[in-house]
Amino acid sequence: MNKFVTNLLLAGCWAALSGSFSVFSLLVGFVLGFLILWLLQPLIGGAPGYFLRTYHWIRLIVMFHYELIVSSLSVVWDIVTPRHRAKPDVIEVPLDVTTDAGILLVTNLISLTPGTLSLDVAPDRKTLLVHAMFAEDPDKIRNDLKNGMERWVKEAVET
Incomplete structure (x- = not known):
């Protein structure tokens, strides 16, 4: 799956878990999702592009x-x-x-x-x-x- 789409899904999950679909909550979720994907990169593979x-x-x-x-x-x-x-x-x-x-x-x-x-x-x-x-x-x-x-x-x- 595309990492950007995965990152967007993680941002949506964060917003749902936090109970607020505000721009700030989605932005925090996007940053956290980015960090999670970056940390999991050796496990999920793919180019770092x-x-x-x-x-x-x-x-x-x-x-x-x-x-x-x-x-x-x-x-x-x-x-x-x-x-x-x-x-x-x-x-x-x-x-x-x-x-x-x-x-x-x-x-x-x-x-x-x-x-x-x-x-x-x-x-x-x-x-x-x-x-x-x-x-x-x-x-x-x-x-x-x-x-x-x-x-x-x-x-x-x-x-």
């Missing part, structure tokens, strides 16, 4: 929220201070993500981050045009996007 993918998704979510907070503070600081640091530019970012879901997720996460906006994906799906509000060093922006957002999405979606 589910656990690795879950780790990559959690890391993607946490790191996106970190980037969201940092970039929001940067934009707010630029707005409230008298000296504006914004040097906008359009940057070409080569894409390593190959799946439709991965490209869609990368472009949307970049657009959701304040100070950046995904403009277009090249027809060959190898290049992404990004408008950056603080583009003093386009190579640094390109490197940050490749080694940050795109890498996290690629690990979560394509592994």
Whole structure:
């Protein structure tokens, strides 16, 4: 049986045993189910792909929220201070993500981050045009996007 479905069933069982089908109870049940499946992995066999993918998704979510907070503070600081640091530019970012879901997720996460906006994906799906509000060093922006957002999405979606 699929480990994710088993994990959902364990979360439902936990909620039933605790007598509360709240979001918090289901979340606690999901975490406990995950830990149980991880501990039982040597007995039930199978590849550890589910656990690795879950780790990559959690890391993607946490790191996106970190980037969201940092970039929001940067934009707010630029707005409230008298000296504006914004040097906008359009940057070409080569894409390593190959799946439709991965490209869609990368472009949307970049657009959701304040100070950046995904403009277009090249027809060959190898290049992404990004408008950056603080583009003093386009190579640094390109490197940050490749080694940050795109890498996290690629690990979560394509592994």
